[in-house]
Amino acid sequence: MKYSFFNINKCIVYFILLFFAIPTKAQETIVTYMKKNGGYTANKDSADYTNILRLIPNEAGVHELNEYYPNGNLKRHGWVKTTDPKRLYFEGPLDTYYDNGSLESSTTYVNNKLADTVKRYYNNGILKENRIYFNLTEAPNEFLSTDMNSRLIYYADSTGTVQIKDGHGKVELKNGQDVERGSYSGGLRTGYWEGSFIKSKYQFEEWYENGVLTKGTTTDSLGKKHPYEQREIQPEYKGGIPKLMMFIAQNYEFPNEALKAQVNGQVMISFVIDTTGVPVDLKIISDLGYGTGQKGIDVVKKAKEWIPGYRRGIPVRVQYFIPIRLNSHPAPNKS
Structure with missing residues (x-):
């Protein structure tokens, strides 16, 4: 016998948050024990994070959300519109933290989408970037270019050396072994960019006009050229x-x-x-x-x-x- 299902969602991110709800005796909060792989558990000792959702809303009608590392340090604090721990619908400020207690990011959500100013920090406390979102957008991932709906106003490396100021400058963006180098003007990518990706296995060159990619070419380890007009295409x-x-x-x-x-x-x-x-x-x-x-x-x-x-x-x-x-x-x- 076969039955239909009611809902299907796809996510291009490497971790999704799922929840196992355990109401407290007073029914004031829902406690969720979460796993890094996106699963959940009823056992606190086997959880990677503990999430606590307050059922009583504040004056604005939103519910407080706190998430903790196993060491007791705060991992995330923000506000959600619903009390369903499996479907968090963010509204208002949301701050995330490193496990050493240092602030990782400060964001704002409107109708579960990023809005206004987003600030990100290195785990040593130095401000990494300041980006302004002018169109509401879902939280960015590797298959969603943040330049489409935002402007990069400020960027510095982990030592505090400023590379982008007031939306202008040359920047080197590092991600593990990968790197991107190029210029920003008015908060948008412009001109020639180059770098590497997938653990430096591939080298690329790109050209931008007002933040829009006009053309790009990737060279693989055998010297073969792969032209493209989009940085990312989803499956x-x-x-x-x-x-x-x-x-x-x-x-x-x-x-x-x-x-x-x-x-x-x-x-x-x-x-x-x-x-x-x-x-x-x-x-x-x-x-x-x-x-x-x-x-x-x-x-x-x-x-x-x-x-x-x-x-x-x-x-x-x-x-x-x-x-x-x-x-x-x-x-x-x-x-």
Whole structure:
């Protein structure tokens, strides 16, 4: 017997926050024990983070959220619109911290989207960057260029040496072994940029006009050139997400034992779309028991109609998370 699911979301980030809610006796807060891999646990000792959501709203109608490292230091403090710990909807200021207690970022959200001024710091306390968002945007990730909806006003290296001031200057942006070098004008990338990515395996050259990429070329380790016109292209299921939703709805096999137990709820599966467009590295992030998680893996394995993602003209591996909502009760007969 097969049942449809109600919701599917995709995320191009390497960590997603899921929650296991444990109401306190006074019902004033919801305590969530979280894992780094996006899972959750009922055991505090096995958790990587502890998240506490206050059920009573403040005068503005939003709920206080505090998240803690195992050492007791604050990891994140902010405000959300709902009391559903599985779907945090941010509103207002949100601050994040390093595990040494030092401020990592100071942001503001409007309707769950970044807005106004965003400040980020190094773990030694030095201000790293100041960026102003003029269009509301989802929290940026590696497949979303922040330059599209913002202006970089200030940037300094970890020693405090200022490279961008009042939106102008030359900058060297480091990320592990990778680096990008170029100029900003009016808070936007301009002119010639060059650098490396994927642990310096690939070298690139790019040209910008008013923050818009006009052309780019990546050179691989064999000297082959890969031209591109977009820095990042997300993986795509052929036919789009609606077709993927339909495929899973038609092919998920509800385990008999789960049907007998009248199981209802959400199964979460993580997987990676590899450079050929095939889903690999499938893992159960959360399930409902009775084999529901394994059936989720089975159906995602069958959904092979993917176009891979690209970064600067090079196919790359991208991780996804898919929630599959199950209902053990058959849908009512519309007739």
